Amino acid sequence: MKRWNGWGSAEIDYPVPPSALTYLNDALGPPEPGPSVPLESIVRRLPPSRLPDHPLVSLDPELRLRHARGQSLPDWIALRFGRLDRFPDGVARPGSDQDVEKILAFAKETGTWLIPYGGGTSVVGHINPPPADHPVLTVSMERMRRMSDLDEASRIATFEAGVTGPHLEAQLRARGYTLGHFPQSFEYSTLGGWIATRSSGQQSLYYGRIEDLFAGGRMITPAGRIEMPPFPASAAGPDLRQAVLGSEGRLGIITRACVRVSLVPQLERFHGIFFPGLEQGAAAVREMVQSRLQLSMLRLSDSLETDVSLALTGNERMVRLLNGLLRVRGLKDRDEKCMLFMGIxxxxxxARKTRRMALEIAREHGGVHVGRKMGNEWRKGRFKTPYLRNALWDLGYAVDTLETAMTWSDLPTATEAVLKALRQGLEDRGERVLAFSHISHVYATGASIYVTYLFRLAADVEETLARWKKLKASASEALVARGGTISHQHGVGLDHLPWMESEKGKLGLQGLGALAKVFDPGGIMNPGKLFRSEWTR
Ligand SMILES: Cc1cc2nc3c(=O)[nH]c(=O)nc-3n(C[C@H](O)[C@H](O)[C@H](O)COP(=O)(O)OP(=O)(O)OC[C@H]3O[C@@H](n4cnc5c(N)ncnc54)[C@H](O)[C@@H]3O)c2cc1C
Structure with missing residues (x-):
């Protein structure tokens, strides 16, 4: 069973190892265990639904609660402290395009607002119900998860949009193919959600981001169907797929998507390389990507993230052996060591040739190759790390992440500014913040930075939320001011709305609003997300 107020399956735990606990205690101070109100106490308080009966709609209170929030830190705070004031009035579960059209007709008749829902893994408030006078209906795509076609000659597979990562890969792998899209939320997020948020998978360097993989499909809007044939290329004016990508449920419901698939690779390897500092590591990574080496992943942690990751292994003997090896191979104890995972x-x-060339570049920048063991461990645990959030909350620590992308020239100053904003963000409250980062997706022209930050929960919900708001605002201001995008992969939702105008401009946002008016003249699709409308949190 999926956790209703945390990450992932309730059967899976990821306890914090004692070495990491000591580390956190030293860095942030001793925590007070975080609150966790029981599900029943919220279900009992749910207001009655404002929706009339419909065969495709469930009004079940627990189901409404389970679809009320996503995975952002404010969502966690609301769920764990039991401070929820808004719920969808019902949850629809269409099984076909015709069902989706029936739901849209029902919404128009009853003045209902709709929230398309994939896996609910949004980390920026995409799927939260607005404070509306209208009934709100969440449209869960969970029943629409079949592969309807695999065109092997063209390497295009067509799926219903509610398919989750594991189901999609299982259907493709049974035929010898893969999509290769592996966001860390892979277990629960869906194809429709990936498209609607412009998602990026961990091996995007080889397979591409979702915008490279999304070849066409269908979106059903309140004004009718949009069909996007999977042309290999087209010069017939602006590409409608670009309007659908990142549309965050504002234009309509994506019901099917044609995606570009690859043969399951013969070989997949993840190597560990340590650099004496971030500057050397970043220079190596930049050179590798600009040399067009066909790697599938370059993930470079700063020295603090490297330390924390090693502490989290809980394997002190392995860390001692590793440090010994690095010393013998020329890295100094005083070096601010940075760990790179390189995927081939x-x-x-x-693969052999690529590996040789990449390691040569790494060596030229002082990198020490430590083999594949650490890479294999990373690969095994790649979807497990988010489970740590559950254990950390129980201990009394809040964890949040933010991500951005900028050119290589802006990257060092922007990263430093964001980390500084976070580390100093709660000084006025006498609280410390642990913030570290890694370069997560690389391009010839720049890279994305993924920042993780931890701070102590307060006993009081308002104070906990105030801490998060302060940190989120100062980090976002810092990254936008230094040339970063407000989001490289998580999207806009509610949490990034305040920075949209500085990124798109007033006219740009008006253009997006005008487009939404054409597809959704009544303004019933996920109002308030992506760009401002009648309400904003
Ligand atoms: C632990 C964790 C790790 C994550 N790691 C990554 C990562 O590595 N890379 C990354 O890119 N993101 C990551 N995310 C963010 C999140 O998983 C992505 O944004 C994902 O694409 C959301 O997919 P979903 O199916 O859960 O969509 P939801 O959260 O259900 O919805 C997100 C948005 O998409 C819209 N939507 C969903 N389905 C449809 C549809 N069929 N038609 C129209 N609109 C639709 C919704 O209305 C909403 O606006 C992570 C999140 C978590 C919690």
């Missing part, structure tokens, strides 16, 4: 996904012969 290729045919066997090509």
């Amino acid at each position: 996904t290729r045919a066997r012969g090509l």
Whole structure:
């Protein structure tokens, strides 16, 4: 069973190892265990639904609660402290395009606002109900998860949009193919959600971001159907797929998507490399990507993230051996060591050549190759790390992440500014913040930075939320001022709305609003997300 107020399956726990606990205690101070109100106490308080009966709609209170929030830190705070004031009035579960059209007709008749819902893994408030006078209906795509076609000659697979990562990969792998889209939320997030948020998977360097993989499909809007044939390329004016990508449920419901698939690779390897500092590591990574080496992942942690990741292994003996090895291979104890995971996904012969060239570049920048063991461990635990959030909350620590992308020239100053904003963000409240980052997705022209930050929960819900708001605002201001995008992969939702105008401009946002008016003249699709409308949190 999926946790209703945390991450993932209730059967999976990821306890914090004692070495990491000591580390956190030293860095942030001793915590007070975080609150966790029981599900029943919220279900009992749910207001009655404002919706009339409909065969495709459930009004079940627990189901409404389970679809009320996503995975952002404010969502966690609301759920764990039991401070929720808004719920969808019902949850619809269409099984076909015709069902989706019936739901849209029902919404128009009853003045209902709709929130398309994939896996509910949004971390920026995408799926939260607005404070509306209208009834609000969440449209869960969970029943629409079939692969309807696999065109092997063209390497295009067509799926219903509610398919989750594991179901999509299982259907493709049974035929020898893969999509290769592996966001860390892979277990629960859906194809429709990936498209609607412009998601990026961990191996996007090889397979591409979702915008490279999304070849066409169908979106059903209140004004009718939009069909996007999977042309290999087209010069017939602006590409409608670009309007659908990142549309965050504002234009309509994506019901099917044609995606570009690859043969399951012959070989997939993840290597660990340590650099004496971030500057050297970043220079190596930049050179690798600009040399067009066909790697599948380059993930470079700063020295603090490297320390925390090693503490989190809970394997002190392994860390001692590793430090010994690095010393023998020329890294000094005083070096601010940075760990790189390098992925290679290729045919066997090509992989060897790529590996040799990449390691040569790494060596030129002082990198020490430590083999594949750490890379294998990372790969095994790649979807497990988010489970740590549950244990950390129980201990009394809040964890949040933010991400951005900028050119290589802006990257060092922007990263420093964001980390500084976070580390100093709660000084006025006498609280410390642990903030670290990694370069997560790389491009010839720049890279994305993924920042994780931790702070202590307060006993009081308002104070906890105030801490988060302060940190979120100062980090976002810092990254936008230094040339970063407000989001590289998580999207806009509610939490990034205040920074949209500085990124798109007034006229740009008016253009997006005008587009939404054409597809959704009544303004019933996920109002308030992506760009401002009648209400904003
Ligand atoms: C632990 C964790 C790790 C994450 N790691 C990554 C990562 O590595 N990379 C990354 O890109 N993101 C990541 N995310 C963010 C999140 O998983 C992505 O934004 C994901 O694409 C959301 O997919 P979903 O199916 O859960 O969509 P939801 O959260 O259900 O919805 C997100 C938005 O998409 C819209 N939507 C969903 N389905 C449809 C549809 N069929 N038609 C129209 N609109 C639709 C919704 O209305 C909403 O606006 C992570 C989140 C968590 C909690």
